[in-house]
Amino acid sequence: MSLQLEQIPIKNEHSFRSKIDVLPHIEVAWHYHPEFELIYIEKSQGTLIVGDCIDKFTDGDMIFLGPNIPHVMKNEEAHYQKNPDLHAIAWVVHFKEDSFGKEFFLIPEMYRIKSFLKKSFQGVRIDGSTKYKIIQHLKTLHASDFSQRIIILLQILQILAQSDDLEYLASKNFVESFQQRSNQKLYKIYEYVSANFQQKIELEEAAKLANMSKTAFCRFFKSKTKKTFSEFLNEMRINYSKKLLAEGSLTVSQIAYECGFNSPSYFNKQFKALTGKAPLQLRGQGLESFSQ
Template identity: 75%
Template sequence: MSLVLEEISVKREHSFRSKIDVLPHIEVPWHYHPEFELIFIEKSHGTLVVGDCIDHFNDGDMIFIGPNTPHIMKNDDLFYSKESEERVIAWVVHFKEDSFGKEFFLLPEMRRIKEMLINSFKGIRIEGSTKYKIIQHLKNLHTSDYSQRIIVLLQILQLIAQSEDLEYLASDSFVESFKQSSNQKLYKIYEYVSENFQQKIDLEEAAKIANMSKTAFCRFFKSKTQKTFSEFLNEMRINYAQKLLAEGKLSVSQIAYECGFNSPSYFNKQFKAFTGKSPKEKKSEIQSSYI
């Protein structure tokens, strides 16, 4: 499946879109759009992929995603069962950089917001008190009209811009490779890995996805990402492993298999090479930060 450009419609009387979705499950492909997107998941859970970041999303999560960043949210399997009584409730805002005029975010007063918007290409998870303040503004936004809508959105953007409760999702290397390439083959590889990283993935299969020989694929991938395919795959798996370690629900061995490694010892070796710490050391570090 190719990366899909999502067309987002806005009412004629509005300069940006805000809505509340109530759905049985999320049904969107690997996609991108020229709009910034703020999404508050009031109720839902599943897997989130933003660029080369793979993470869980749960009730109460809030994500801000920059324009043209490839992403997908997929519910856990139980949402797609015919007997499921699960429901998705999501508050969503979409706006373009020029929604309020091409020069608006270039005004001196918009400097901090402009810097945040540039960094949002990586995708941002919003946490802490900032998130709860934004939720109140979203409720106000839903009932506002005329110029009050713009005022409330700017209040939200200012909260994000001055917050320290932010976690950036995609890696810097992904951002650079994506900016430098409009190649659908690369997007297909990102999509394939994000959907299958928990299983065995070999170089030959990845080359088939790109419709290349193994040799040509290796050259192509290294030229676009500055990494070998194996390095990219392990990095994606280890990033996900760090999320699981932070959750504290699985043992190190369970996390190794959950992330697609075929042995805990190989996982430990790759994890330490990537992070500088063993999984157990990293887990202790995370737990001590909450004390």
């Protein structure tokens, strides 16, 4: 899974892009782009990776992504078997910070929107009444032209800037380290862990990927991310486990192995250390229980 810079084509008569994709399945690489992205998944299911966050997505999900955050969506395996009953429908908006002029978001009236855009570099999941308001605006946007397009997009951003229905995805440490554009070695490590976190990953493998000795790699990784490689790997696995626990369809032991832990007791210990709660307490209670 090689990280790619995606080029977003925008028509000459538009300052930003909005579209509806209807596809047999989602087919995108691990990628990033300088545009902000709003995506509403009307129909599709699978795995979402935003930075160091592993999540699931399903029908009705909505995500907002800041510029240059690496991300990928991959459907469940059944979607790639040419089943005519399975397909993906996604509403997508791409725009740059200077789409409306280099200093547009610096004017006083844009302060709240500017603050939201700055935090969106972590990636944001949008829920609740906020999501349903935005869906209605997306439908209007798709049927609009000329200046009405800009007005509707600003209305969407204002709703987001005032919302409490937001869940931030990637960690701040990940975003800060990724924005140091010279860290090509970190990109390779993130890619590798994102693709293999459900399997056994040895420190030696990560060090070899970075072309370093284990000692040098440990120093390098800690200096860039403010955590050890083991802590980073465990946090990624625990973040994924939260989604599985919220669904409640698997036992705690099954979730431990599904997330790459080779021992349910070790999973329980790490989960409690990171969340302050035992996984069994939160199984089947929904994602809101993790923020209480």
